[in-house]
Amino acid sequence: MSDTGIGARVLRKEDQRFITGKGQYTDDINLKDQTYAYFVRSPHAHAMIKSISTTKAKKMPGVVDIFTSKEVEEDKIGGLICGWMIHSKDGSPMKAGPHPILASGKVRFVGDQVAVVIAETRTQAKAAAEAVSISYSVLPHNVDAAQAMKTKAQVHDAASDNRVYNWSIGDQAATDAAFKSAAHITKLNIINNRLIPNAMETRAAIGSYDAGTDHYTLYTTSQNPHVARLVISAFHGLTPEHKLRVIAPDVGGGFGSKIFIYGEEVVCVWASKRIGGRPVKWTADRSEAFLSDAHGRDHVSQAELALDRSGKITGLRVHTIASMGAYLSTFSAAVPTYLYATLLSGQYNIPNIYAEIDAVYTNTAPVDAYRGAGRPEATYVVERLVETAARELKMDPAEFRRQNFITSFPHQTPVIFCYDAGDYAAALDKALEMSDYKNFAARKAESARNGKLRGVGFSAYIEACGIAPSAAVGSLGAGVGLWESAEVRVNAVGTVEVLTGSHSHGQSHETTFAQLVSDRLGVDINSVAIIHGDTDKVQMGMGTYGSRSGAVGMTAISKALDKIEAKARKVAAAVMEASADDIDFKNGTFTVKGTDKKMAFGEVALAAYVGHKFNSSEIEIGLKETSFHDPSNFVFPAGVHICEVEVDADTGLTKIASYTAVDDFGTIINPMVVEGQVQGGVAQGIGQALIEGCTYDKESGQLLTGSYMDYNMPRAANMPLIENFKLGFTFTKCPSNPLGMKGCGEAGAIAAPPAVINAITDAIGVREIAMPATPLTVWNAMQPMKRAAE
């Protein structure tokens, strides 16, 4: 391994600009003559729009124009789409209601955008927005997923019972039979709490129209600028793709929330033409982000596990109600179906699984993919059930898991996925060792001496990422293919530019992708540039989400590098007057076998461009190759996380005493970067388990957690101390891509919540506790036992 190749802890190339304040995020960009947009949003959860008056507002200082759905409809700008079609089990298509970029006729959640004010300054736009007069007729509303199919508040005409779809997976009859013959059944009611993603950079956009060329440019905070361009062209009908450039510059975190195409960004690029070509800039306030970014999770489930006399799992059955919010966001329909129920086998050999999902509309912000997207919800169901079953059977939770692990591969689960490789017992053994599980009782006794209740919880997770084989997802309802593209341009001096359809917004691609190139071509890592985030530069791409940029994005680069190497061999052979079969390429040097003839990679690149030493009718001039890689399978990272907590019995305050994460990500390009991804993911999982929760007021439909004063974000002190947060890796090679990589971006957020909750329930001796397990929730949960003890 070279010191900058695959497997090396290379410090990040992108850091320099971020640590010196030279990053270029969307709000840092200012275009000549730009105007500022501010959105007027619904104060009601559900209401008819009776009338809108902009007369007074239009006379306010600095106002350029004000638009509502009237102008959107005049210009025939289409609505937002959901890119994944799910069919109910009765065969009917999901019931998608209209999703206009500015609300038309009706508002469906607090924060729904109704009008846009465009002014010379942001302050003026904000002031004039106050003066837009909208008259509403308030309708009954519902914000609660569990109530959605029973309420009178009908969100869309298309769905009379608010049910988007009733979908199922697995063999119901066989699963029911397994439960009938079960020796033991473990049942849990499980709520997966609604979360708000909260990337630290809020969404922002600058739309700009050039009348001279009839061309649009959109700067936006996107995880997938090409998908944004495609959707804005094909579905909103703004302009064909070749007349729209989408640039996603430095993006300050995404976590899923910046995958989606939102109304505000489309409005900015559309409105620029309406106002005569001046750029229109919008940057969300954090309050707007809370109201209007797509939220995550929000599942209500009844789950059961069937077991035989020996403690073998024989069946799993679950019914889940999943809130979609008020509209179907870009990938929302796929999250509680193919990204959730397909993972319900966990790491276990479960012969019978049946899941039924009701996706429902509620008068809340749309719900879509948030770090993990469906897989955290599945892992929470499986790992809470498994831990509870082990306790009910008085078995050690580690050994209970071990006896139910899948041990041979490939393994076909009853819910679509075929796991290709893994060694779950190896991760369990390593996690038990690293967490010093055998001495847990001694630590528990020590905590008790200090007046604290100590508990331990496991989470043996698996997830499916590296999203995804195009034909497979197409057959399941996806509107797009989920391949990735790469272009490798070798310059005449031997430096390399890689243009990738992946997008880095914290994932460190500028370093890890360059490590791959350095490793393969033997060039200095500083001679490699990774270019992304601009539809005018990169040919095409599907972007970054679902932990796909390693397994899919880097594989596309690797395939393009294969072609570069093959071409360079031909050039080297011609120049050194040898057969291409006699050329060796190692550490950046081409040699002719059995001779002392050699050429450095840079010399071959130069030769390829000057074309003096080969026949250009046989070998094309230049050294540039492209590849589109379509994965042949999902990838299946898995691992075991063990959490120990200490609960203060007097206050209910939970402290993460220690956290051990052992993960199998296959080949690791840069351990430093991967560890960072796990640490960040676990922090989000600990946040979900202990402190984060999005709350709408049932009475008023208002968002109660609409700022950092109300929505509890994890701070540094919520995390375990450095010495108590241990990371380890096991290795099985992923067979479906040449690098052997799985994905690491979401694992922490998937694994952590059940580990933490299993630890708390163990500590205080209760069966169930709701997330977030705040001090109040934990304290309340402890009271029945305290009373019983008195």
Place this chain on the structure above:
Amino acid sequence: MTAISLKVNGKAVSGDVEPRTLLVDFIRTNLGLTGTHVGCDTSQCGACVVHINGKAVKSCTTLAVACEGAEVTTIEGIAKNGKLHPMQQAFHEEHGLQCGFCTPGMIMSSIDIVKRNGKKVSEEVIRRELSGNICRCTGYHNIVAAVQSAAEKM
């Protein structure tokens, strides 16, 4: 409009601002120093932290007119003669950043934490005093490690 004069990153600057103009807007818009970020609207996230007369302050909650005559330092002003500040270097070496958005505020707060608590600042104190800076990417693990590492070199 009110005329203000102050020093930013060692250079004298002046401008006419509305009395309600926030320091962060003056820095970002009037001076074009976009390293200082805005991540919230309730003075919680700390992406906007700068130093005013050597102390860490949230520039989203400071009026520009209140900084008349003050010495303000932003993330752009802490590297000296092309050499990174030890805190910047430590964030790089310890992988204390991912998306980079919270990083300028984190670095400015962290410098102040070390200045006030000294080289031997404990991990618990670092974590407690970083409560006014939110990061969504790193889980803080490597940020805390970076502050510890820089503390020894500052």
